[in-house]
Amino acid sequence: MEFLAQKHSNENVLDGLEGEEAADTYGRWMKQFQSCVQFDKWGQVVEAVEAYQALERTFTVRVENDTGMSEVGLEGVGGMTRRQRDNCVKLAFAMKLRIATMEDGRIDGPSNDEMDIILESFVAIVHGLVSFPLKLEQYDIQQSELDKIARFESMTPLRGEIEISHEVPTVPSIGPPHIDTAGSGGGGDARVEKSPVKYSSSQTPLTARLHSSSHVYSATAISNGGALKPPLPPSHTLSYFSLSLNKVGLKDASTYGYIDPYVIITVADARSCIIDQQQTPVSRRISGDYIHFDDIMVHLSIPIYQITEGNCGIFLELMHYKSEKKKCSCRCWSFLECDEVENGEMCLEIYKKPADYAKRKNRIWLHSVKELFFHVKGFVRKADQEEED
Known part of the structure; x- marks a missing residue:
């Protein structure tokens, strides 16, 4: 024995x-x-x-x-x-x-x-x-x-959770957060300040597409209406992925009258379980066919190997406020497959709502026949790269 x-x-x-x-x-x-x-x-x-x-x-x-x-x-x-x-x-x-x-x-x-x-x-x-x-x-x-x-149905953390109802306290509207690029390497891998990012009073944090009266999210997912998480330091065994959001192409960007557009970023696994979710500040710049997010950085909080092994997708949902209905709504969405987690610029196809985390082919339709895309740039953050920087 x-x-x-x-x-x-x-x-x-x-x-x-x-x-x-x-x-x-x-x-x-x-x-x-x-x-x-x-x-x-x-x-x-x-x-x-x-x-x-x-x-x-x-x-x-x-x-x-x-x-x-x-x-x-x-x-x-x-x-x-x-x-x-x-x-x-x-x-x-x-x-x-x-x-x-x-x-x-x-x-x-x-x-x-x-x-x-x-x-x-x-x-x-x-x-x-x-x-x-x-x-x-x-x-x-x-x-x-x-x-x-x-809690394996929702895969949400079991501790440090808070419940958010649709009655969200209003927060004074301010512009995008300051991004400190000093000392950041990796071709513009800017780090978002850790101070909370405030949102427009019309922006409903992470509950815009929920039909129930309330939903549970981890305490790290929201702060004063929503926040982008600071980057986690990579190690010799763990690498992380960050996305720079540049602009979203819509044929009616300048004519529809979008109010406080912002993006919800969701990482969901092969079972459509939400693993990570964040949201950007509202955009303050719309020109021509584009809503601009001016390369704001989104740092995913799970290591790349978990994204790959879990066959996860990274979903980008463009949200905007509908004054007549007094709620936020998804306008369109895009996604990256786990094998697209790499360095470089990407032009993602834009699809009709609602977002489908299961990525079923019969649920995915192009938002427009016009050649307009969601422009992003990926950054794979490794320990050896940051040490060199």
Whole structure:
């Protein structure tokens, strides 16, 4: 038994993996799970929940992407084996159960010690070399109840949340925030000041397209009507993506009478779950066929590898205030696929509302036959680049 435990230790399995890329991926997942268990052990519930949620999403999407292989009889060919798939499903379920246990004392799920048991042979479990060590059927809880407690339907943080109703206090209207470009590198990778960005009184923060009376968003998503988040510092293992929003092309830009146009930026995963959401200040400049945002920077708060592994899309919704209805409305939208996260200027197609985070082809229609686009520029922020700057 001791020999088998040593044989299937994380280090030994990582050393035996074929290909540097596979070893890096498994090693990264192992370190993420290690952080989950460590936060859990220290009693840091907020950090543990967020870490478990992020990793659960990674493995759930991995299984969903692989499901088609087995359905057409290609099990194990370029995809996962049956045991690998079963173990990934059980691992994701175990993390859900652990979150529910931490959040609701009535739930009797896996303990921290049991999560530690998974950690001991984590790589071997994910790689399908051993069976899953916990008997999850012993935990009698319905999936719907589990999702409700663990909040995996909305994927919003479980702590630091506030509820926003449609009755939003008015905020004095001011211009776009000051962007300090001093010392910023990466070809104009400007950093937005951390002070709150105020919005026009007509701008409804992150609730313009909601039909319910209220909705829950994390406290970091709003500030005085909305704010752009400051850039997170990249590390040698984590790179981040930023977007510079230049202008939106509309044939009626100068004639429609747009009031306080602004952009909601949303990162949503393959299940249409919102992972990150921000909004810009209102535009104060419209000329010709364009609403200008003057290269305002939007710094995504999740690392690039999560965008890629989660098959996420980055959605840009142009919002504007309708005085007759006294509410904000989406005029049109654009999006970037996860493989478009790269440096350089981009001209994005513009589509008719409403935005569809699932990106279903039968729900996407061009907003206009006229060749007008959403002009943006991407910046991949890496640690070595910022050190050089």
